[in-house]
Amino acid sequence: MARFFPLTVTDIRPETRDAVAVTLQPRAEDAEAFKFVQGQYLTFRRDFDGEELRRSYSVCAGLDDGILQVGIKRVDGGAFSTWANEQLKVGDVLDAMPPMGRFHAPLDPASERHYLGFAGGSGITPLLSIIKTVLTREPKARFTLVYANRQISSIMFRETIEDLKSTFVQRLSVIHVLESEAQDIDLFTGRVDAQKMDALFEHWIDAGDVDLAFICGPEPMMLTIAQSLRDHGLDHTRIKFELFASGQPGRATKKAVSIDAARAGAQTEATVIIDGSSRSFKMPKEGQSLLDAALASDIDAPFACKAGVCSTCRAKVLEGEAEMAVNHALEDYEVRQGYVLTCQCMPLTDKIVVSYDA
Amino acid sequence: MHDDTPTGDAAGHDGDHMDIADYLAKGGVLTSPANVPPRYRGELLRLMASFVDSQLAGSAGFADTINDAPGIVARISAARITLEKADHAGRVLEIMGEFGADTDRYARHHPWAARLSRDADLGAARAGADMRLSVFHYPLQGWVDAVVMNLLMGQASVVQMSELSRLSYAPLAEVFRSIAPRESRHAELAVAGVRAILTGESGGGTLADVRESLEYWQPRVAMTFGKSGSDRFDRLARLGLRHRTNDELAQDWRDRMTAVLAGLNLT
Numbered sequence: 009m010a011r012f013f014p015l016t017v018t019d020i021r022p023e024t025r026d027a028v029a030v031t032l033q034p035r036a037e038d039a040e041a042f043k044f045v046q047g048q049y050l051t052f053r054r055d056f057d058g059e060e061l062r063r064s065y066s067v068c069a070g071l072d073d074g075i076l077q078v079g080i081k082r083v084d085g086g087a088f089s090t091w092a093n094e095q096l097k098v099g100d101v102l103d104a105m106p107p108m109g110r111f112h113a114p115l116d117p118a119s120e121r122h123y124l125g126f127a128g129g130s131g132i133t134p135l136l137s138i139i140k141t142v143l144t145r146e147p148k149a150r151f152t153l154v155y156a157n158r159q160i161s162s163i164m165f166r167e168t169i170e171d172l173k174s175t176f177v178q179r180l181s182v183i184h185v186l187e188s189e190a191q192d193i194d195l196f197t198g199r200v201d202a203q204k205m206d207a208l209f210e211h212w213i214d215a216g217d218v219d220l221a222f223i224c225g226p227e228p229m230m231l232t233i234a235q236s237l238r239d240h241g242l243d244h245t246r247i248k249f250e251l252f253a254s255g256q257p258g259r260a261t262k263k264a265v266s267i268d269a270a271r272a273g274a275q276t277e278a279t280v281i282i283d284g285s286s287r288s289f290k291m292p293k294e295g296q297s298l299l300d301a302a303l304a305s306d307i308d309a310p311f312a313c314k315a316g317v318c319s320t321c322r323a324k325v326l327e328g329e330a331e332m333a334v335n336h337a338l339e340d341y342e343v344r345q346g347y348v349l350t351c352q353c354m355p356l357t358d359k360i361v362v363s364y365d366a
Numbered sequence: 367m368h369d370d371t372p373t374g375d376a377a378g379h380d381g382d383h384m385d386i387a388d389y390l391a392k393g394g395v396l397t398s399p400a401n402v403p404p405r406y407r408g409e410l411l412r413l414m415a416s417f418v419d420s421q422l423a424g425s426a427g428f429a430d431t432i433n434d435a436p437g438i439v440a441r442i443s444a445a446r447i448t449l450e451k452a453d454h455a456g457r458v459l460e461i462m463g464e465f466g467a468d469t470d471r472y473a474r475h476h477p478w479a480a481r482l483s484r485d486a487d488l489g490a491a492r493a494g495a496d497m498r499l500s501v502f503h504y505p506l507q508g509w510v511d512a513v514v515m516n517l518l519m520g521q522a523s524v525v526q527m528s529e530l531s532r533l534s535y536a537p538l539a540e541v542f543r544s545i546a547p548r549e550s551r552h553a554e555l556a557v558a559g560v561r562a563i564l565t566g567e568s569g570g571g572t573l574a575d576v577r578e579s580l581e582y583w584q585p586r587v588a589m590t591f592g593k594s595g596s597d598r599f600d601r602l603a604r605l606g607l608r609h610r611t612n613d614e615l616a617q618d619w620r621d622r623m624t625a626v627l628a629g630l631n632l633t
Contacts, residue, residue: 049398064400108464109398110537227389234393245543249536251397283405283601308598310408312415312497315475318467320411322404336468365404 012053012103013038015076020098023164026082027130028093029068031075032102044107046071046141047134047222047250050078051105053341056087060341063088066133066224066250067107068165070140079133079164111250112138113220120148121219126200126233128156128225131252132164135224143176150179152213156200156229159189183212200229205236215240224250276355280307281326281363291355298330298362299350309350309364316352323350328360390606395536399465402535406605407465410535413607414462416497417530418455419476423502424519425451426478431512436570440509440562443555447516450552454545461538481505490589499590501583510571513559514579518587520553521622525615526590534606560630580632584623591616 019031032050034042049066069077082093096102111134123142127135132155142149157163163184173180184196185204191197195207209215221242223233230251237247279288280302291301299321302309312320319337325346332352335343350362386396386403396402402410428448435441455473463469476496481503482488488500501519506512527546533539562568563576592612602608610618627633 051400062400064398110540111397227384227386227394231389231392231394234395244532244539249395249397251395251401310405310412312412312419313472313475314495315471317471317475318411318415318462319465320408320415322408322466324404336471337466339466342466364408 012105013041014101015042015104017096017098017100017102019077020096023079024081024162024166026093026162027079027164028096029077029079029165030092030096031077032104034076041106042076044071044076044137045109045112046137047111047248048107048109048137049134050076050107052088053103054088054091056091060344061088062341064108066109066137068133068136070137070144072144073140079130079136081130081164109134109250111222111224111248113248115142115145117146118148119146121146121150122217123149123151123220123222124213124218125151125153125222126156126225126229127153128200128229128252129158129162130164131224131226131229131250133224134250135222136165136168138222139172139180143172143179151176151181152218153180153182154185154200154208154213155182156185156187156225158187160186183208201232202236205233205240209236209240215242218242218246220246220248222248222250224252226252276328276357277359278302278355279327279359279361280305280309280323281361281365282307282309284365286361293355296354297333297351298348298353298355298360302350311351314351316349319349321350322347323362323364324348324366326361326363326366328355328357330355330357330360330362387604390534391604393534393606395534395539395606397536402465406607409602409605409607410538411462411465411467412497413533413602414458414538416499418458418462418472419478419496419498420502421451421455421458422473422476422478423496423498425449425455427481427502427506428512428516429479431506431509434509434512434570436509436568440559440568440570443559444512447552447555450548454548457541457545458538461541464537488589490592501586501590504586507579508571510563510575511579511582513556513563514576515583515587516552517556517560517626518580518583518623519590520549520556521626522587522590522619523549524553525619525622528618529608529610529615532609557626557630560632564630564632576632580627588616588619591619 013034015032015034017030018033021029023029044067049064051062051064053060053062065078065080067077068079069075080089080092082089125135135153139151139153143151169182173182185200186197187199198204221237223230230249234247274293275290276293277288278291278298278301279286287305287307289301289305299309299311310320312318316334317336325348330348330353332349334352335349337349338347425448428444432441432444432448435444459469459472484505488503490500493500493503506515527542527549530542531539531546560576563571564573594613596612599608599611
């Protein structure tokens with residue numbers, strides 16, 4: 009189960025016009041829990057107008073920086089990132105889960121590996137942590153970073169990266185690709201597409217010399233670069249991914265409640281939405297779970313443990329009300345948003361609509 | 367690390383995001399519970415539960431055979447398989463935990479050593495209250511039977527690992543890639559175990575016992591690859607959770623078994 013701990017903000021440094029690096033301090037007793045591995049992220053929670061939002065931001069500090077620091081880029085209309093960029097101040101306390109994520113490779117001080125990293129925009133944050141760490145902990149390792157941004161002014165951690173280049177002159181090389189700003193070399197202007205990747209491999213990077221690649225950015229960039237890496241001989245076991253997805257909603261939506269006048273009927277008219285189609289059936293209010301009733305109606309609903317433990321059968325109640333016999337897998341905030349474990353779910357109202365797509 | 371809105375701009379490129387279904391269909395990978403869509407989540411958890419339940423049931427079944435083992439080497443092999451299958455379950459369960467599953471309760475929620483009768487006819491259907499593959503509902507009968515079952519299931523696991531190591535949830539694919547070499551090793555231990563029985567080196571049974579167990583387990587292990595032409599395959603393939611069809615995996619397994627059995631002069 010997720011556990012949150014208080015972190016005190018000890019520093020906020022503007023990185024670009026719309027991004028900040030936030031340094032955080034756990035309580036002494038939580039220090040162990042917040043020991044991170046390079047490339048991991050923290051998940052924060054905060055209430056906005058009574059709705060809890062959770063957002064994850066990658067640690068940008070290296071293991072030897074002695075601090076816990078994350079990068080937060082402001083997104084238009086994004087409640088959490090806007091608040092963090094505009095209102096967060098030193099001394100504030102944020103709730104965060106301990107570091108998570110597997111965007112890293114085990115460190116080996118004897119390693120002479122050549123790493124290749126691709127970052128799109130704020131995708132630099134975990135890569136910065138990785139670069140600092142491997143160049144420090146693996147004295148013979150080399151790192152080539154290809155960093156895509158729209159323009160110079162939107163480059164996060166530009167100075168930090170320049171400093172790192174000076175410190176590790178022989179071992180760190182950085183290629184900035186700017187989408188809408190001309191540079192001396194044409195290759196470094198425009199989007200990172202298949203042709204640009206081919207050209208990079210032809211003129212700047214020896215693919216045969218690369219041991220491990222890291223990619224962090226949005227979906228199209230991940231696809232393009234992964235494909236190109238495969239075309240140039242790096243199979244999937246040598247590519248590490250961290251997706252900065254667009255899929256999550258900006259604002260938790262209020263639980264849609266329309267409580268029928270709760271008549272004491274024994275039957276419920278249940279509607280189940282799955283894979284975009286909806287199916288209705290009648291089921292008893294007691295003695296059978298919503299999941300079992302759906303399965304009995306030949307609906308291919310997902311489930312595994314049927315014991316309220318694994319959360320495979322999670323769905324959202326869109327209309328009506330239900331109660332769960334046991335719940336060991338959903339957190340309070342998910343329940344408040346209307347999520348139920350359908351294997352444990354008995355309808356309370358005469359009509360109920362649940363969606364496995366929500 | 368994640369965007370804050372549906373029209374997010376994490377990379378500093380407007381309109382540079384794409385529909386997650388498109389992304390997956392094109393071979394994209396997902397990397398954390400936060401970027402997994404609801405239906406993907408359900409299928410992924412189901413897949414993980416099936417693996418965890420099968421490994422826990424397999425480990426529990428093998429635990430009993432430790433005392434059937436005819437010698438020290440055999441005991442160690444059986445103990446090692448028991449240990450490592452439980453460890454594999456634990457590694458995948460940890461990822462289920464990141465999605466909210468209560469991992470402690472999960473590991474305890476079912477009597478993993480429970481078996482149905484030897485002549486139950488389950489086909490490929492799941493039975494009982496957990497998600498183990500049907501083959502793990504049949505009881506083992508002594509040392510030879512356990513080793514032969516492991517010979518067949520070991521190769522099936524090698525085939526399954528090659529499939530699972532490519533799936534689109536990167537943290538899980540990595541766990542499977544770390545497990546794969548050990549599953550291969552279990553398959554090798556089974557080959558060595560059968561060879562020791564056949565040469566009389568280990569004792570514990572005869573050629574006739576081996577053939578009898580092969581006959582019993584072969585069709586049951588074949589069922590683990592699922593039905594031919596399953597309609598679930600298309601949906602899972604679109605999500606990047608499957609790549610080769612049930613029939614292709616089953617054929618791969620048959621080819622491997624042909625070679626293994628030929629190597630043991632059992633054809």
